[in-house]
Amino acid sequence: MINESFFANIKLLIKMHTDGLLGGKLMPEDVLIDVVSKEDLLDVLTLGMALNYQRNSYKLWESVVQAYQDNDTKWIFNLGAVAESNLDDLRESLLLHRVGLQPNRHPEIWQRVAQGIAKSSPNQNVLGLIKAVDFDIALLKEIMQNIRKPEFPYLSGPKIFNYWLYVLESYAGVRWKSRNLITIAPDTHILKATVKLGLCSSEVLEGTVENRQSVANAWEKALVGSELSPIDVHTPLWLWSRAGFPPLKEGASI
Incomplete structure (x- = not known):
């Protein structure tokens, strides 16, 4: 059962991303x-x-x-x-x-x-x-x-x-x-951030195909009934990991 504190952290993470506090002002594909x-x-x-x-x-x-x-x-x-x-x-x-x-x-x-x-x-x-x-x-x-x-x-x-x-x-x-069918893309940063948030155990950090699928499934299940699709949290999670997991709070910076 996902608790309220988990969703509070997700909302903070998304807001930090929106406010530019996680870096990522230039994403790889932006050069196009x-x-x-x-x-x-x-x-x-x-x-x-x-x-x-x-x-x-x-x-x-x-x-x-x-x-x-x-x-x-x-x-x-x-x-x-x-x-x-x-x-x-x-x-x-x-x-x-x-x-x-x-x-x-x-x-x-x-x-x-x-x-x-x-x-x-x-x-x-x-x-x-x-x-x-x-x-x-x-x-x-x-x-x-x-x-x-x-x-x-x-x-x-x-x-x-x-x-x-x-x-x-x-x-x-x-x-x-059916945009909701876009699941999260479970690369190494996503695996680390998912464990950091407590959604999955550290076992998924092994990075096997099964581990990545488990993480994707966990996010899909966690966000059922919310206004978010799994892919909506991908970039905030990726940048949070890449920035070294700064504290989740308003006004935080990397």
């Missing part, structure tokens, strides 16, 4: 703002997210911007072109600005995700995929996490998939149906 065109944004965010694991997110998105602004490498964000590209050409362009770091694995992931989306969309882009499922998260999850999961390496995983949905909503203005 006013650089990537509106028509390209969904595709750029999606392909970048496909490599956003166990890596410094700020450096990844800085590399993405450099590649996008380079006329010789901008093509790697065109899903149709990537889907039909020569893997050696794709490798060269991905590695040039360090969008990709692993010369074999990263180009393969990039191309496989592009091919999976391209064949799902009449326009060979992310917007076409989203329209094909009528902005319904449940249908999108069924396709990407079950029916055709191998076509979406890493992007289909619970951590990246849910944060991807949130990023498309936050930066590209996508309006999802």
